[in-house]
Amino acid sequence: xxxxxxxxxxxxxxxxxxxxxxxxxxxxxxxxxxxxxxxxxxxxxxxxxxxxxxxxxxxxxxxxxxxxxxxxxxxxxxxxxxxxxxxxxxxxxxxxxxxxxxxxxxxxxxxxxxxxxxxxxxxxxxxxxxxxxxxxxxxxxxxx
Numbered sequence: 001x002x003x004x005x006x007x008x009x010x011x012x013x014x015x016x017x018x019x020x021x022x023x024x025x026x027x028x029x030x031x032x033x034x035x036x037x038x039x040x041x042x043x044x045x046x047x048x049x050x051x052x053x054x055x056x057x058x059x060x061x062x063x064x065x066x067x068x069x070x071x072x073x074x075x076x077x078x079x080x081x082x083x084x085x086x087x088x089x090x091x092x093x094x095x096x097x098x099x100x101x102x103x104x105x106x107x108x109x110x111x112x113x114x115x116x117x118x119x120x121x122x123x124x125x126x127x128x129x130x131x132x133x134x135x136x137x138x139x140x141x142x143x144x
Contacts, residue, residue, distance in 0.1 A: 029076030
């Protein structure tokens with residue numbers, strides 16, 4: 001469905017480690033898993049999208065934000081973990097994320113967790129902030 005797009009996905013172990021880091025950096029919250037299956041399901045969304053829907057890296061990153069923040073699989077820190085996962089996924093796949101403002105991230109993650117921002121909205125926000133000229137070298141629009 002997405003020729004030329006072969007992203008590096010994050011493992012469950014990496015996501016769990018990001019969860020620990022997120023709680024440690026920002027303080028507060030308890031470590032631990034509330035629903036392991038919910039986390040696994042959230043992490044599988046990007047792979048399913050890649051197989052069945054025309055998408056790019058920003059759409060796939062949005063699956064981490066949307067999936068983890070809504071699944072609430074960790075005891076605490078789900079929104080922080082979701083943002084970390086999306087940004088690390090993009091960086092691992094060659095997208096520079098330094099241009100994201102804290103306000104963009106905050107508004108997006110609160111909206112995702114509150115179910116007022118869709119996965120498509122998240123993907124569009126990431127794409128517009130991080131690749132406004134459409135220069136992402138791994139985007140299906142330019143991959144040959």
